[in-house]
Amino acid sequence: MNQPLSNIKAAILDMDGVIWKSHQPLCDLKLLFKEFKRHQINFLFATNNAMSTVEQYVEKFASMGTVVEPWQILTSSIATGYMLAKDFPNGGPIHVMGSPALETTLAEYQFTNTDKDPIAVVGGLDPLTSYERLKKASLFIQSGIPFYFTNPDATYPTPEGLCPGAGTFLAALETASGVKAKLAGKPFPYVFEAGLERLKFPAQQTLVIGDRLETDILGGYRAGCKTALVLSGVATRADLESWSPAPDVVLENVMDLFDLME
Numbered sequence: 001m002n003q004p005l006s007n008i009k010a011a012i013l014d015m016d017g018v019i020w021k022s023h024q025p026l027c028d029l030k031l032l033f034k035e036f037k038r039h040q041i042n043f044l045f046a047t048n049n050a051m052s053t054v055e056q057y058v059e060k061f062a063s064m065g066t067v068v069e070p071w072q073i074l075t076s077s078i079a080t081g082y083m084l085a086k087d088f089p090n091g092g093p094i095h096v097m098g099s100p101a102l103e104t105t106l107a108e109y110q111f112t113n114t115d116k117d118p119i120a121v122v123g124g125l126d127p128l129t130s131y132e133r134l135k136k137a138s139l140f141i142q143s144g145i146p147f148y149f150t151n152p153d154a155t156y157p158t159p160e161g162l163c164p165g166a167g168t169f170l171a172a173l174e175t176a177s178g179v180k181a182k183l184a185g186k187p188f189p190y191v192f193e194a195g196l197e198r199l200k201f202p203a204q205q206t207l208v209i210g211d212r213l214e215t216d217i218l219g220g221y222r223a224g225c226k227t228a229l230v231l232s233g234v235a236t237r238a239d240l241e242s243w244s245p246a247p248d249v250v251l252e253n254v255m256d257l258f259d260l261m262e
């Protein structure tokens with residue numbers, strides 16, 4: 001049974017499985033934004049997907065009739081840039097094995113893609129994958145260059161079924177190099193640290209909303225936030241029974257959130 005949510009001032013929402021499934025909305029987005037405004041809750045969206053840029057997400061929201069500001073979008077590419085900037089505050093040349101969106105995003109953090117003398121290797125879901133690309137990245141990693149990766153999600157759901165996710169490419173590079181990557185996306189802290197910095201409220205007053213227990217709920221819990229599991233995506237009530245830490249609230253749909261705030 002859900003307890004009322006009191007004193008929530010900010011929210012970090014996952015996208016796929018929470019507000020939409022691919023291109024199919026799961027709620028009335030305009031109404032969602034209106035309700036957040038009415039309850040004076042500052043909010044942003046955070047996804048482990050590193051295949052789209054912030055601009056592409058802003059466009060996707062616009063195509064569904066809503067306006068988000070660029071600061072309201074966090075991707076695992078941004079989390080990777082945030083993590084790299086902590087280790088390399090001045091930026092520098094890196095070797096990227098991932099999507100064009102990852103390369104573009106990291107360039108905004110002053111990390112440019114190179115095949116010569118990189119200071120780090122950064123991997124992600126690589127739509128251009130080939131033996132040559134895997135070989136190049138693996139050889140750099142074996143030479144001792146620090147190895148980073150956007151997120152470990154093994155698969156991602158599509159209308160065709162579960163397709164190879166970033167974790168598939170992570171496994172390939174870790175197997176080839178014998179080195180474990182430093183990871184950026186949820187449940188690791190960088191997305192939540194970056195989100196809390198942007199929202200400007202303490203973790204205890206921030207609600208993390210997501211459809212995956214092992215990324216959204218675990219990450220939110222570790223960050224010290226309140227957590228809400230929505231059942232409109234991956235996780236089911238049956239999954240909850242064998243899971244700890246339990247989310248603070250469980251919702252059929254994200255819009256049910258506001259019933260707990262009246």
Ligand SMILES: [Mg+2]
Binds near residue numbers: 015210233
């Ligand atoms: Mg999701």
